[in-house]
Amino acid sequence: MARIQIIAIAVSLLFLGYIIRLIIKGKLREEYSIVWIVCTLVLLVFSFWRNGLETMSHLLGIKEAPNLVFTGAIFAVLIYLLHLSVVVSKLQSQNKQLAQDIALLKQKDKKQE
Amino acid sequence: MPNLIPREFLAALRFCQKDSLILGMRRIAAVVPAYNEEKAIAYVVSEINSLQLPDGYSIVPVVVNDCSRDNTGAIIDKLNCVALQLPVNLGIGGAVQTGWKYAMENGFDYALQLDGDGQHPAGEIPKLLQKMNESGCDVIIGSRFLTNTGFQSSRMRRFGIIHFKHFNKALVGVTVHDSTSGFRMLNRKAIELVSEEYPDEYPEPEAIILYSLHGLKIGEVQVEMRERQGGVSSIGTFSAVYYMLKVSLAILYTFIRIKFKK
Numbered sequence: 001m002a003r004i005q006i007i008a009i010a011v012s013l014l015f016l017g018y019i020i021r022l023i024i025k026g027k028l029r030e031e032y033s034i035v036w037i038v039c040t041l042v043l044l045v046f047s048f049w050r051n052g053l054e055t056m057s058h059l060l061g062i063k064e065a066p067n068l069v070f071t072g073a074i075f076a077v078l079i080y081l082l083h084l085s086v087v088v089s090k091l092q093s094q095n096k097q098l099a100q101d102i103a104l105l106k107q108k109d110k111k112q113e
Numbered sequence: 114m115p116n117l118i119p120r121e122f123l124a125a126l127r128f129c130q131k132d133s134l135i136l137g138m139r140r141i142a143a144v145v146p147a148y149n150e151e152k153a154i155a156y157v158v159s160e161i162n163s164l165q166l167p168d169g170y171s172i173v174p175v176v177v178n179d180c181s182r183d184n185t186g187a188i189i190d191k192l193n194c195v196a197l198q199l200p201v202n203l204g205i206g207g208a209v210q211t212g213w214k215y216a217m218e219n220g221f222d223y224a225l226q227l228d229g230d231g232q233h234p235a236g237e238i239p240k241l242l243q244k245m246n247e248s249g250c251d252v253i254i255g256s257r258f259l260t261n262t263g264f265q266s267s268r269m270r271r272f273g274i275i276h277f278k279h280f281n282k283a284l285v286g287v288t289v290h291d292s293t294s295g296f297r298m299l300n301r302k303a304i305e306l307v308s309e310e311y312p313d314e315y316p317e318p319e320a321i322i323l324y325s326l327h328g329l330k331i332g333e334v335q336v337e338m339r340e341r342q343g344g345v346s347s348i349g350t351f352s353a354v355y356y357m358l359k360v361s362l363a364i365l366y367t368f369i370r371i372k373f374k375k
Contacts, residue, residue, distance in 0.1 A: 099211075100199070100211045103202050103211050107196065107198075
């Protein structure tokens with residue numbers, strides 16, 4: 001096994017371990033963890049399967065194998081960012097409703113005193 | 114004792130309550146959004162409270178403190194008004210909507226928006242009310258540009274206003290001469306809409322699209338505005354271009370969203 005392969009596998013495993021730790025500590029919600037676990041598994045697969053990248057590139061008709069890595073990674077990041085924007089928009093609208101309800105309730109509370 | 118009271122009477126009673134006939138009063142909520150307005154807010158509230166309205170109408174100032182960093186919150190607690198204190202800063206749209214929700218929950222017949230910086234003289238409210246009653250419109254906008262009297266705003270702002278006038282007309286066929294004016298009166302039907310759905314940032318031009326796409330009738334009446342008594346506009350000169358772009362986009366989105374929902 002080549003040195004780079006061992007490093008790649010070790011880093012992937014460390015990353016996976018860190019994600020699992022975050023989930024156990026309750027700092028990462030399950031629905032967001034799925035994306036990260038899948039990413040790490042993909043990394044692991046390609047660490048073991050050295051010719052995998054070449055084979056996949058060939059199948060997809062990409063001449064230079066590293067281009068597949070960049071295209072795939074950038075695409076995944078973009079999709080995930082979009083997902084996060086949706087989450088933030090939803091949170092913002094919920095936050096607004098909560099703040100408004102708090103203001104109305106506080107006023108009602110004061111009136112009764 | 115529901116059995117002792119005839120059903121018809123109950124129905125009539127409910128109908129009366131709905132129109133506030135039982136109190137003999139039509140109630141108006143004057144929603145004043147305030148962000149760092151400690152200098153002007155007391156004057157604005159006292160102006161509303163001392164307003165002479167036609168018989169059968171009463172007005173209540175509803176001040177929404179949008180988490181001001183100055184003393185506004187403490188000041189409005191002591192004033193003769195309904196004080197709504199937002200725990201976080203929501204921006205003008207979210208603050209005004211809090212007032213709409215208050216009007217909705219407490220059964221007000223009308224709600225109007227009046228800026229916290231003293232730009233909108235409370236003395237002009239009867240004009241809005243009169244127009245509301247005469248025209249049968251659901252929303253009345255106090256406009257500076259029907260006959261061009263009083264404070265006229267900066268050149269950049271006026272350019273933006275003309276842009277929105279044509280933009281709104283192209284989309285929904287309604288001409289509003291002063292689409293950035295926040296001085297507006299809504300009837301119950303409109304309050305029901307805006308307490309559910311109201312734009313966040315720079316809400317005025319966008320709200321016009323919202324009203325007309327939901328089948329509300331919009332009217333305009335000439336009012337005179339003053340220069341602000343204190344505080345800073347929510348729109349700086351630098352961000353005027355950003356404002357126009359952002360609001361144009363927002364108007365377009367609202368238009369598409371509501372059109373597709375139908």
